[in-house]
Amino acid sequence: MSREPRREQLLNAADRVIQREGPSASMNAIAAEAGITKPILYRHFGDRNGLIGALTERHTSGLLAAVRAALAEPLERRDRVEHVLDTYLAGIEARPQVYRLLTHPEPGDPSGAGNALAPALRQIAEEITHAVQSQVDLGADRDLLAEAWGRGITGMVLAAGDWWLETRPCSRTRMVQALADLLWGRLAAAADLPTAVLPAAPAEPPSAEAT
Amino acid sequence: MSREPRREQLLNAADRVIQREGPSASMNAIAAEAGITKPILYRHFGDRNGLIGALTERHTSGLLAAVRAALAEPLERRDRVEHVLDTYLAGIEARPQVYRLLTHPEPGDPSGAGNALAPALRQIAEEITHAVQSQVDLGADRDLLAEAWGRGITGMVLAAGDWWLETRPCSRTRMVQALADLLWGRLAAAADLPTAVLPAAPAEPPSAEAT
DNA sequence: ACCGGGGTGTTACCCGGGGTAACATCGTGG
DNA sequence: CCACGATGTTACCCCGGGTAACACCCCGGT
Numbered sequence: 001m002s003r004e005p006r007r008e009q010l011l012n013a014a015d016r017v018i019q020r021e022g023p024s025a026s027m028n029a030i031a032a033e034a035g036i037t038k039p040i041l042y043r044h045f046g047d048r049n050g051l052i053g054a055l056t057e058r059h060t061s062g063l064l065a066a067v068r069a070a071l072a073e074p075l076e077r078r079d080r081v082e083h084v085l086d087t088y089l090a091g092i093e094a095r096p097q098v099y100r101l102l103t104h105p106e107p108g109d110p111s112g113a114g115n116a117l118a119p120a121l122r123q124i125a126e127e128i129t130h131a132v133q134s135q136v137d138l139g140a141d142r143d144l145l146a147e148a149w150g151r152g153i154t155g156m157v158l159a160a161g162d163w164w165l166e167t168r169p170c171s172r173t174r175m176v177q178a179l180a181d182l183l184w185g186r187l188a189a190a191a192d193l194p195t196a197v198l199p200a201a202p203a204e205p206p207s208a209e210a211t
Numbered sequence: 212m213s214r215e216p217r218r219e220q221l222l223n224a225a226d227r228v229i230q231r232e233g234p235s236a237s238m239n240a241i242a243a244e245a246g247i248t249k250p251i252l253y254r255h256f257g258d259r260n261g262l263i264g265a266l267t268e269r270h271t272s273g274l275l276a277a278v279r280a281a282l283a284e285p286l287e288r289r290d291r292v293e294h295v296l297d298t299y300l301a302g303i304e305a306r307p308q309v310y311r312l313l314t315h316p317e318p319g320d321p322s323g324a325g326n327a328l329a330p331a332l333r334q335i336a337e338e339i340t341h342a343v344q345s346q347v348d349l350g351a352d353r354d355l356l357a358e359a360w361g362r363g364i365t366g367m368v369l370a371a372g373d374w375w376l377e378t379r380p381c382s383r384t385r386m387v388q389a390l391a392d393l394l395w396g397r398l399a400a401a402a403d404l405p406t407a408v409l410p411a412a413p414a415e416p417p418s419a420e421a422t
Numbered sequence: 423a424c425c426g427g428g429g430t431g432t433t434a435c436c437c438g439g440g441g442t443a444a445c446a447t448c449g450t451g452g
Numbered sequence: 453c454c455a456c457g458a459t460g461t462t463a464c465c466c467c468g469g470g471t472a473a474c475a476c477c478c479c480g481g482t
Contacts, residue, residue, distance in 0.1 A: 185396015
């Protein structure tokens, strides 16, 4: 049995463990699940990041391709955005544990950059950036805006999607609407509430010792 | 010297180390910086999360208060949003290392939830949620929308801010504009680019082994 | 039949980080 | 003077990532 198929088997095992124990599963546990011992894992993947990376690759390719496809769909812009949002949410909904893996930036990253976006998500951000750049007329600022928006939208969907996954406050469709509405400037368009002009704001600024 | 002042000293030391070495600084390193040894740290803070938590508290209180204040500012809505964005960006700009600390969710979190938003950021998200809920007329969906948007906006600013901090592609003011524009539906309002209807899209779907 | 190489696998170890137990020390109030 | 409670110490445990050194097994070449 040459390298490649073996690699697949090991990845399958790792996959099962992480599905079961979450992304913090130890190399020992993974090796055990595969019925072998650590050094073999290291032979195949170099280090933990290698393994996680390979695993991530696997699962992202699908989601990433799906998002990319959704971004290229020939739809009205709003529909396209909704389509992308729905694609992403459907993806993370299908495999929550794996999704957590994707989003966890490598913890022991000693290099200066503690990027908020894991590599997998950075790819999505780049997809979005590129799509915006090539599809939307933003004038002189296009490059800056597209890049900032790519990151921003990705982070927005990450955080909101995470919350949605955990609390399931509504259907996927509704969630898609909520996010699309935000992107569509509904925050700007909505009317003010008749705020009673700060009805004697209760002064209580610094009360540390909060839980 | 009673407990409290000592605690402060220790926190100061921890602060310096993290400022210098990033959030992954070891307890040993922190103890050394304080001129003492580990057990004392543990006496004061219980465990690492306790220390980090206390440190976080310290630094967040300022930023959180600032954001809260910005949210309550009696301005036109767009100006208020810009004000909040600028407050946040200014905050993370001032102390990057500490900011990284805030955003790093505890790595060894064995509980199922690997929340994308660190506790400090969750507080900000709640602030935003509350502000939207009490200031903007969103009809029947207000609760859902406010909550989803709170998370979403926080995540957006986190990701975009992170990128901005690392690459410094533009001035803070411009960045604020870019994000406010996104929130203001400029994505929706902009015209389509005259896309040449997919000029022979280069087919090359699954090409793994990417770096 | 013999050998060598590239795959498989193993045990046993190193290192470093979080966390703790047990002991020494100092200072202050009864 | 002593006891108590704080400060501090050394030395240790445990566990997880990562590696060294060695054993096996099969297959192809001479």
